[in-house]
Amino acid sequence: MPEGKLILITGRSTKQGTGLNKGKDSRDYQEAVRTLEMNREDMARFGLRDGDLVKIKTLYGEATFTCRQEKLPKGMAFVAYGSLSSRLVGGETHASGMPDSKGFEVEVVHLPRGD
Amino acid sequence: MEIDNVVCAFCGCVCDDITVTVEEGRISEVKNACTLGRAWFLGHSSNAHRPSGTVNGRPVSTEEAVEEAARILAQARYPLIFGLTSTYCEAQKEAIALAEVLGACIDCCTSVCHGPSGIALQGVGEPTCTLGEVKNRADLIIYWGSNPAESHPRHLTRYAVTPKGLFTPRGRKDRRVVLVDVRPTPSARAADIFLQVKPGKDFECLWALRALIKGIDLEEDAVADTGVTLAQLKDLADRMQSCRFGMLCVGQGLTQSRGKQMNTTAVFLLVRELNGFTKFAAMPMRGHGNVTGIDNVLAWQTGYPFGVNFSRGYPRFNPGEFTAVDVLTRQEADAALIIASDPVANLPRPASGRLSQIPTVALETRESETTKIAKVVITTAPAGISAEGTVYRMDNVPLRLRKVLPSPFPSDEEVLSRLLERVKELKHA
Numbered sequence: 361m362p363e364g365k366l367i368l369i370t371g372r373s374t375k376q377g378t379g380l381n382k383g384k385d386s387r388d389y390q391e392a393v394r395t396l397e398m399n400r401e402d403m404a405r406f407g408l409r410d411g412d413l414v415k416i417k418t419l420y421g422e423a424t425f426t427c428r429q430e431k432l433p434k435g436m437a438f439v440a441y442g443s444l445s446s447r448l449v450g451g452e453t454h455a456s457g458m459p460d461s462k463g464f465e466v467e468v469v470h471l472p473r474g475d
Numbered sequence: 476m477e478i479d480n481v482v483c484a485f486c487g488c489v490c491d492d493i494t495v496t497v498e499e500g501r502i503s504e505v506k507n508a509c510t511l512g513r514a515w516f517l518g519h520s521s522n523a524h525r526p527s528g529t530v531n532g533r534p535v536s537t538e539e540a541v542e543e544a545a546r547i548l549a550q551a552r553y554p555l556i557f558g559l560t561s562t563y564c565e566a567q568k569e570a571i572a573l574a575e576v577l578g579a580c581i582d583c584c585t586s587v588c589h590g591p592s593g594i595a596l597q598g599v600g601e602p603t604c605t606l607g608e609v610k611n612r613a614d615l616i617i618y619w620g621s622n623p624a625e626s627h628p629r630h631l632t633r634y635a636v637t638p639k640g641l642f643t644p645r646g647r648k649d650r651r652v653v654l655v656d657v658r659p660t661p662s663a664r665a666a667d668i669f670l671q672v673k674p675g676k677d678f679e680c681l682w683a684l685r686a687l688i689k690g691i692d693l694e695e696d697a698v699a700d701t702g703v704t705l706a707q708l709k710d711l712a713d714r715m716q717s718c719r720f721g722m723l724c725v726g727q728g729l730t731q732s733r734g735k736q737m738n739t740t741a742v743f744l745l746v747r748e749l750n751g752f753t754k755f756a757a758m759p760m761r762g763h764g765n766v767t768g769i770d771n772v773l774a775w776q777t778g779y780p781f782g783v784n785f786s787r788g789y790p791r792f793n794p795g796e797f798t799a800v801d802v803l804t805r806q807e808a809d810a811a812l813i814i815a816s817d818p819v820a821n822l823p824r825p826a827s828g829r830l831s832q833i834p835t836v837a838l839e840t841r842e843s844e845t846t847k848i849a850k851v852v853i854t855t856a857p858a859g860i861s862a863e864g865t866v867y868r869m870d871n872v873p874l875r876l877r878k879v880l881p882s883p884f885p886s887d888e889e890v891l892s893r894l895l896e897r898v899k900e901l902k903h904a
């Protein structure tokens with residue numbers, strides 16, 4: 361895994377699923393889709409602590425998340441899919457109709473604390 | 476008042492054993508549903524405060540909103556109709572008729588969830604069964620790229636893991652559960668075995684399993700860099716061949732990752748070959764409540780399950796050409812009708828951005844990212860709460876949604892049939 365890069369997995373989470381039923385402006389939904397999970401070693405590698413803001417970039421766009429330590433394999437990040445994660449996904453479907461929504465490389469930019 | 480046997484249409488499990496209590500015009504209690512279903516019933520039970528419709532953000536009556544929507548769609552040269560997974564089949568039928576009259580492209584959320592499973596089905600077939608058979612017979616359950624604990628919670632308790640069935644009388648004790656995924660999700664707690672595959676390496680593992688069940692002697696090198704060892708795959712292959720009835724549940728981890736339809740093709744081929752040894756089935760873990768329904772209705776009416784184009788007056792199917800992400804990303808669609816879906820939140824930005832540039836009409840029960848950018852919004856009664864109709868469970872079993880609360884708004888079906896009539900008049904004028 362090159363320095364500053366992670367593989368991003370997007371998916372359903374319980375909080376996102378219940379939150380979207382309360383409304384997409386609800387605090388639960390917003391918190392769910394704005395939280396980026398990473399493993400302990402990667403957080404240390406990027407100098408991140410729980411609650412820090414982190415900017416994620418791809419060729420297609422960028423979004424800022426709050427990061428949280430979770431049990432994940434090294435080099436992987438997870439975010440509940442939604443309006444933030446979809447900013448990072450490209451429109452190419454390789455003749456399948458399906459964009460590459462899971463398992464794509466992202467660049468991690470650590471924002472100074474308090475940003 | 477307690478109402479029994481209500482159907483939850485939030486996810487593809489479509490549980491039909493829910494009890495809801497209605498008090499003073501609202502749902503006050505929900506029994507038997509999982510946490511997602513409970514939130515769905517409680518969250519969708521009141522939208523009465525919303526305007527009937529809006530045009531450019533200005534509140535209007537349903538009739539005015541339908542009139543403006545009809546005008547936009549009738550004038551468009553290449554309209555896109557998209558969504559349709561959280562509404563019922565009778566409304567979906569109207570949307571397809573509208574697509575035909577408009578010469579539109581019609582696509583549903585299948586293209587961005589299990590489209591690759593549909594493509595694989597067309598290529599090699601899908602050896603499948605019903606969830607009733609899973610409950611009564613399956614003694615080996617494999618979830619591959621799926622996290623049912625968070626996406627389909629009652630799949631575990633009602634159909635596949637813990638329920639007691641005819642040939643699984645001891646429930647959980649009569650089953651072995653395997654989870655294959657790229658990360659240890661909360662579903663790992665429900666599994667006996669967890670295999671952690673590296674992202675993008677599912678195809679290699681599935682292909683190696685096919686070789687192993689054919690008795691081909693693989694070297695460790697064959698599965699190098701997949702995250703799992705040959706011994707783990709041999710153990711899984713043995714379990715697959717020796718079970719009485721196996722079930723492979725196909726998650727979006729397979730359809731949305733590198734390989735896409737090649738991954739699902741590998742699953743269906745593997746499962747087909749396993750039937751040379753024992754009984755085995757596969758089933759896509761369909762997400763939205765009636766995503767299976769729109770595939771069925773589109774297939775009855777056009778021959779194809781998603782990504783259908785009527786611009787030549789007859790249906791054509793070509794994923795990557797007529798699918799929503801492609802039609803929008805290439806900036807081809809010049810108007811859009813979005814039904815019971817929120818593509819602005821969930822489609823990739825290059826596609827969703829197009830929806831803000833063109834006149835978009837949204838039929839929705841509540842505010843969403845899409846209603847925020849839509850030129851015309853028409854508020855409809857939530858299907859399964861204030862509108863009744865047919866939905867399909869993920870195993871293609873049809874069930875009837877019930878109406879448990881009145882609504883001041885028309886159903887999707889009513890709005891779409893009015894829109895269809897009006898578009899026909901404008902087209903013939």
Ligand code: SF4
Pocket residue numbers: 483484485486487488489490507508509510511512513627628629630
């Ligand atoms: S599993 Fe799905 S259908 Fe069943 S109650 Fe939960 S959300 Fe509703």
